[in-house]
Amino acid sequence: MAGDWITFELTDRCQLTCKHCLRDPGKRPTDLPLPLVRSSLEQAKCFLRSFHAAFTGGEPVLHPEFSAILDAAVDLDYTWHMVTNGQRFERVIDTLLERPLRKEKLTALTISLDGADEATHDAIRSPGSYREVMKAASLCMAHEIPFAFNTTLHAKNVHQLESMGLLASQLGADRISFILFSATGTKHDAELYLSARQWRNVMDRIDRLAEALTIRVNIPEGFHRKQPWHVCAPFTGQQIHVDVHGRVILCCQHAGIPRDPNDNRDIVGSLYEMNLAEACRRFLGIVHRFQEDKMLAMERGELKDDWDYFPCNYCMKYFGKPYWTSEGAAGPSAIRARRKKRLPVLG
């Protein structure tokens, strides 16, 4: 278990209501407490020699103690990065400039960009958010802060794949990562669905784009593989993921998403109840069981569906989460209706 990184889902607060979001915007906001973050960072440093912290959400900046959390990481000599929606980015810059060590230890800010133009991006995320993303990119350039884009691809923006790559490059981003949209268990799944075949075509386009652009073009876990056997980065133990409830879980894709209420096989354990070392031991057990079961399924010839060759989709199906089939989304639905109205946010 390498344990290079520890990732925290700091809060599920967010100003936006993106269609592809895995969290339920109707829920009461939850924040990961600062003492738990600090203790986890200390433990990870001590026994795993972890050196990098990642912050996600919701929108991590909306955590009421965001600055103190950054300080907890940088004071322990962690480098860090975060995924942000780029809204009201001046506050991020202020936080970084307030204490130079925060900026020094930052490896990159990953900003979510879901369209190559205002209309496409805003239709997916929220009105006005595209302009905020452009401003965030400008602020990063102005303050010499490395930044990257994360783009979740689906039926509503896949036609702009190449333009988004070009835009990222023109804006001075270090990299663009294209994320395969996972089923959310909401009504939006139907309008955002792409078939397995369409996704293979998307992969081809990404490969060609990567050759054409000088910036890095990444595809994180989830895309089609020829071989059914694949060990993803979280399963190698490279990253430890702590969700907003203080539980170690498999990866960020398993956070906040609807689940079968009787199936808790993916929840490693709560850091309120056990130390990180014990959670890591349990994590290995879950991974091992999953891999054993998958090998057995392969042996029995059960991986027949095209979608079983998309490792994250198979993982979601195995752990009782929403997943894709050739007919669209299957598995549990969102427990609560997602509200379209914006929630009041802190800050």
Next chain:
Amino acid sequence: MNLPRFVSFHDVVIERPGESLDADAFDALFRPFEPQNCGNSRADITIVVEHRKEPFPVPSDLPPIFYFGHVQAYGADDVSVISDRYSRLDLRFDKKTLTMGLCPQSEKSLPGVTQAMQHLGLGLMLREYGIFGLHAAGICFGEHALLLIGDCRVGKTTTTLALSVHATGFLGDDRVLFRNDGKTTTLFSYPREFHVDDETAKAFALSVDPSARSMEGKYALAPEHVFRVPHQPRHRGPITLLFPTILGDDTSLVVPMTKARAYGELLVASALTSVQGVRHRQENLDGLERLVNEGRTFEVHLGRDLLQRPEQASKELLRAVGVYP
């Protein structure tokens, strides 16, 4: 007016031994600069004026090098001539003299053309001292300078006026000079008259003389009457390059611009002085490239907010490019 004979314009000593013109562009331009007492020693550039009722002849022995507005420039080795077919400026680079041969017909047919020729002539002469011109507005915010680059009608003046509310000094509204010593760029002011249209004058409550409306429908105003901040002769430090375009949306939008595109835009804005046949062309191009590489580059899509609520909108714009008011 009693004008000094010698003036040090960015360390280039300029001598004007004779009379000045009726509406001499150099009177306003040189006013903020130190008069020099040079005795009999030679100035770096000497500007002389010659009046004639008859049009000055167009040079027949020099090849044309560029055409700008209503004037044609000709040139070879040590000589350049700028002509509007009536008046004519002769630049002798070996002797460092600028002779302005003026015919009243120029101003009758094209008001303001003489002044345009003066600026052009001085710009070509300053290149002999490693000083180049940019078609840009320049304002300073403490240790930062902002250059707004672009041709006419891209909203440069409006943006400059809106931003100047938060500025600490101004370099110029339409032209800024620069010198590059191989490592860093120094910006120099060019405090010529400011040109505003009706809408901008109204938005920024500037009093204009309706009878002084130019051919382009603009009014010339002394920069000290327009900027609420003092003239800043030079700037050495971080430079941010903004390339405005008018978008017409409610709010303005700032987007980072690649260096390659910014260099292209700078070339377009400097086309006149970087054409083949103009002296020191390569140095000019190298200087522009260094300026782009040194500075930060952004595209600004101007929205209506800059006219409707200039103070707040310009503050947001400055924050977006990392220059805090």
